[in-house]
Amino acid sequence: MMNTQNIFLVGLMGAGKTTLGKQLAEHFQRHFYDSDQAICDKTGVSIPTIFELEGEDGFRDRESGMIDELTRLPNIVLATGGGAVLREQNRLCLQQRGVVVYLHVSPEILVERTRHDRNRPLLQVEDPLQKMRDLYQVRDPIYRAAAHIVLEVGTENHYMTFNQLLNALNKLPSFQAA
Numbered sequence: 001m002m003n004t005q006n007i008f009l010v011g012l013m014g015a016g017k018t019t020l021g022k023q024l025a026e027h028f029q030r031h032f033y034d035s036d037q038a039i040c041d042k043t044g045v046s047i048p049t050i051f052e053l054e055g056e057d058g059f060r061d062r063e064s065g066m067i068d069e070l071t072r073l074p075n076i077v078l079a080t081g082g083g084a085v086l087r088e089q090n091r092l093c094l095q096q097r098g099v100v101v102y103l104h105v106s107p108e109i110l111v112e113r114t115r116h117d118r119n120r121p122l123l124q125v126e127d128p129l130q131k132m133r134d135l136y137q138v139r140d141p142i143y144r145a146a147a148h149i150v151l152e153v154g155t156e157n158h159y160m161t162f163n164q165l166l167n168a169l170n171k172l173p174s175f176q177a178a
């Protein structure tokens with residue numbers, strides 16, 4: 001049976017995992033964690049620095065360790081890194097230890113949202129839109145397969161998205177808000 005005490009947000013860069021995750025945690029009075037932030041706190045360096053020093057594989061190893069550690073905690077909301085679903089071991093941790101919510105946003109909107117951000121090494125390329133489309137093509141089916149809930153997010157504001165998410169969570173038969 002699904003563990004509904006924890007909520008795990010997955011989706012591409014800029015999907016709103018951190019933003020919505022903080023709002024959810026406040027609403028349900030749960031602790032909020034962000035796997036990217038937790039990795040930065042633990043290592044004392046930024047994600048671009050880890051990519052530079054250890055490559056993407058090195059970052060993914062750290063990410064897997066962190067996902068395993070954080071998903072064992074009770075009563076949390078976790079914003080995962082955009083690539084956290086790529087490894088099967090991470091997907092299993094997420095699916096077995098909480099409700100997995102995929103925030104689906106189109107690549108066009110995602111690029112608009114992340115345009116000015118230098119903290120996402122995968123998007124520091126000549127054509128970020130093409131890169132986002134490529135990532136979307138590979139990952140969208142993986143997010144969908146991993147998720148218990150798929151939330152279609154369009155151009156509506158944060159407040160609307162948050163309410164849609166609450167509705168979807170409340171529809172889960174075993175979901176307990178408290």
Ligand SMILES: Nc1ncnc2c1ncn2[C@@H]1O[C@H](COP(=O)(O)OP(=O)(O)OP(=O)(O)O)[C@@H](O)[C@H]1O
Pocket residue numbers: 011012013014015016017018019020036079080081082113114120153155156157158161
């Ligand atoms: N529902 C929303 N509507 C409009 N803008 C949003 C929404 N959610 C997030 N944003 C904006 O999009 C940007 C990216 O959001 P956020 O940092 O929460 O994404 P993320 O999924 O955590 O990305 P990453 O995987 O890179 O950490 C922010 O500027 C945020 O204000």
Ligand SMILES: O=C(O)C1=C[C@@H](O)[C@@H](O)[C@H](O)C1
Pocket residue numbers: 012013036047080081082083084119120121122
């Ligand atoms: O989509 C990705 O692969 C990534 C997303 C970010 O959250 C970070 O975890 C990192 O920049 C990699």
Ligand SMILES: [Mg+2]
Pocket residue numbers: 017018019034036079
């Ligand atoms: Mg984030």
